[in-house]
Amino acid sequence: MNKKRGQQSVVFSIPPILKATAAIAGPMEGEGLLAGYYDQVMEDDLAGYDNWEKCESYMMEQAVTTAVKKSGHFMMDIDFLLAGDLLNQLIATNFAMRSLGRPYLGLYGACSTMAESLMIGAMLLDGGFGNKVVATVSSHHNTAERQYRYPTELGVQRPLVAQWTVTAAGAVVMENGTDGPKVTAATIGKIIDAGIKDPNTMGPAMAPAAVDTIWQHIQDIGREPAYYDMIYTGDLGKVGKELVIRLFREKGIDISRNYEDCGCMIYREDQDIHSGASGCASSAAVLCAYLYPQLAAGKLKKILFVGTGSLHSQTSYQQKESIPCIAHAIAVEV
């Protein structure tokens, strides 16, 4: 059966369900807008480890084991995991996967990886290649900062357009079943490069990719934005979010009433993080801690979850390249 629709989208014939989610967060996130929603909040950003990278691995491992526990299954029941993070060669993920001991497919979509992993996971479940999979991602402010920008000790002043990498991990147990929010459709993104070269301006860099994927989703599946209760982008922050609204307005669509960016849902205004949250865990924390319980309770019925990723590296920045961006979308419906 052909499940492809239009240029970039797919619809599921037997939509897999999201069975359970879990999110573990750092102390700053634990004091933010989603305080009380996380499964676990760490007391500090090391959690007893001697470096931040190990702490990031620990967060992912905890998120996965907690989600699996909440799903009522055992780790041995999980057919495979789809996972990724922002670190060079995915080391946070690789060491978490070493502990978990299950088959593993490594993904890299920068901050779009939560959506990418859910999308591929749903396709593999609907395709009959497993019954239970876990999609998981992590990010850590301190590991990302020193890898992408400056040594953390330097305390460099950040421009107001800059975002703050979320210290958190999220995990989703997906399975073939009927009792839960369903992944009904997905749109695979393509690279959109708006020509922005400043890695402190990732929100505006990614916004055109988000718009391209949502627009393509509308064309391919024939669902207007109003079809969804809410459309969520991953980590565009305040500036990027405004740009998405403006770009849709130019297409004659008012998306402002049912659109929000996960990057604006994590920190309080007085936490002084400037333009909002970023990182793989921005969309993952919001989905796993906040949106999923609402979907499971039927308070939210139809959402489009759009992961957004900046696909640059320190090397490409130093070579004066612009930032190639991507967005992947999945529709989750009750």
Added chain:
Amino acid sequence: MNKKRGQQSVVFSIPPILKATAAIAGPMEGEGLLAGYYDQVMEDDLAGYDNWEKCESYMMEQAVTTAVKKSGHFMMDIDFLLAGDLLNQLIATNFAMRSLGRPYLGLYGACSTMAESLMIGAMLLDGGFGNKVVATVSSHHNTAERQYRYPTELGVQRPLVAQWTVTAAGAVVMENGTDGPKVTAATIGKIIDAGIKDPNTMGPAMAPAAVDTIWQHIQDIGREPAYYDMIYTGDLGKVGKELVIRLFREKGIDISRNYEDCGCMIYREDQDIHSGASGCASSAAVLCAYLYPQLAAGKLKKILFVGTGSLHSQTSYQQKESIPCIAHAIAVEV
């Protein structure tokens, strides 16, 4: 229909075919054992670009466009690409994908990525999510060397167990069809960490992961190693290959007669590269330049292609972590 078999494997109900492949290689590879088999050999390792990273992107782009041309299709016919490389944040891939303009899923399995991308591609095709996909990877000796080890200008002496990262890219066009070698089964790897900490000793580090995946394949699918004309691992080199043979001998299986490592098939002995080839492009170049034409001509009928990956980073090495390794296997049959 449940296509999962045993703990880690899947069998395809409508096995996708490999329709066409292409490989582009650097000058040293062009003078090696596979001289005359590549679609294109670059005159130098920059190909007119001002840095090696851009040259690596160019190689991937060339490999993809050449493979698509050989398949008789147009780029617009390709539903999506599955791709990855060794560079931080996959920048070689991201910039190639920017040029190609098609939907794209980024993967990271280090040097196992060719097998990982073919495996996921085959599952998505068999699942009905597309009709034509491209799986592609690249590596470049100079980009990898300066990222993983020392500045290339330093000319550090390499130990005899060290391998040489292949400068090449390979691309495979896969589709739903009947006229071509078929992907009939696959085994998803799990992390195996043998405790090795020296990134110059990747072959021996990865060998236990290769053995684990091949052994699991035998258990899950019930095919003895003798079922295959040949079993190929990705880039274990001379030392790692001997270790695989020894580890199977300890299990009472003589694998030596129908087993080879792609890392031993690229360079001539007198090219002085020590233990053999490594990198994403080691297995990709051998598959795309050498094995595929033999499969297409029916000279090889049944192979097990086992991508092998070292999932460490410079950071994990500096933090004195051991190297987590993985191997993914796909069976290709005529």
